[in-house]
Amino acid sequence: MSTWINSARSGARAAAAALVLSGLLSACVMPAGLGLNPAAPRTVAVAGRALTPGAPQGFCGDQSTVRDDGASAFVLFGNCAALSGNASDPVPAHPVVLTAAVSAGAEVGALSESYPQMTEFFRSDAGRAALSRDGHADTVEVLDIRQEEELLLLHLSDSAPMGGAAVAETYWRAITAVNGRILSIAVLPLKDRPTDPETQAQILRQFAAQIRALNQVRHAPTGGFAKPAVPR
Numbered sequence: 736m737s738t739w740i741n742s743a744r745s746g747a748r749a750a751a752a753a754l755v756l757s758g759l760l761s762a763c764v765m766p767a768g769l770g771l772n773p774a775a776p777r778t779v780a781v782a783g784r785a786l787t788p789g790a791p792q793g794f795c796g797d798q799s800t801v802r803d804d805g806a807s808a809f810v811l812f813g814n815c816a817a818l819s820g821n822a823s824d825p826v827p828a829h830p831v832v833l834t835a836a837v838s839a840g841a842e843v844g845a846l847s848e849s850y851p852q853m854t855e856f857f858r859s860d861a862g863r864a865a866l867s868r869d870g871h872a873d874t875v876e877v878l879d880i881r882q883e884e885e886l887l888l889l890h891l892s893d894s895a896p897m898g899g900a901a902v903a904e905t906y907w908r909a910i911t912a913v914n915g916r917i918l919s920i921a922v923l924p925l926k927d928r929p930t931d932p933e934t935q936a937q938i939l940r941q942f943a944a945q946i947r948a949l950n951q952v953r954h955a956p957t958g959g960f961a962k963p964a965v966p967r
Contacts, residue, residue, distance in 0.1 A: 775819040781808035788835040789949045791941045793827030808837040830928040836919045846912040850887045854880045868895035901926045907935045
C-alpha cells in the first residue's frame with residue numbers, strides 16, 4: 736500500500752511540475768519576427784537572478800521576449816547578428832531559435848526521479864494538451880521521450896501555430912533542474928530552413944550544458960541582463 740501511495744504522490748508531483756511549465760509556456764507568445772536588440776546579450780539573468788540562461792555561440796537573448804515575474808521566467812535566444820542589426824556579430828551554425836522557461840523550484844535528483852511518471856503523463860491526453868501551443872491534445876504527437884542523465888528529452892510535433900512565428904511543427908524540448916529551479920528548453924527549427932532532428936537534439940544538449948556551466952556559481956544581484964560570459 737505504501738509503495739502505491741508513494742508512486743501516486745510521485746506521479747502527482749511530476750504532473751504538477753509539467754503543468755507549471757506548460758502554463759508558463761502557453762502564456763508566452765513568441766513574436767512573428769525577432770526585434771532589433773542593439774545590446775543583444777549572450778546571457779539573461781531571470782527569476783530574481785536565481786538562474787542565468789545562456790545559449791551556444793551565435794545566439795543572443797531577445798530582450799523583447801523576456802517575461803519575468805521573479806518566480807517564473809521566459810526568454811528566447813536568436814541569431815546575434817539579426818538581433819543586433821550588426822552583420823559582424825556572431826551567427827549560429829544552424830537556423831534555429833532557442834527558448835528557455837524557468838518555473839518553481841526543484842533539485843536535479845528529485846526531478847529526475849519523477850521522469851518515468853512525467854514520461855507517462857506527457858503521453859496522456861492531459862500531457863499532450865499541456866505541451867500543445869494552443870492547449871489542445873490533438874495538435875501534439877509525441878515522437879520520442881528519452882532520459883539522458885539529468886535531462887528528459889522530448890521529440891514533439893505540434894501543428895498549432897506559435898504566435899505567428901514561422902517555426903516548424905517538429906522540434907525538441909528538454910526538462911531538467913538547475914540551481915533549484917525547473918528549466919524547460921527548446922530548439923525550434925525555422926519552417927522554411929529545416930534542420931534535421933539529430934542536429935536539433937545535439938543543439939539542445941549544448942544549450943543545456945551551457946546553462947549548467949553558467950550557473951555553477953550564483954550571480955550577485957546587480958540588475959536584469961547579465962554581462963556576457965564570453966566576448967561576442
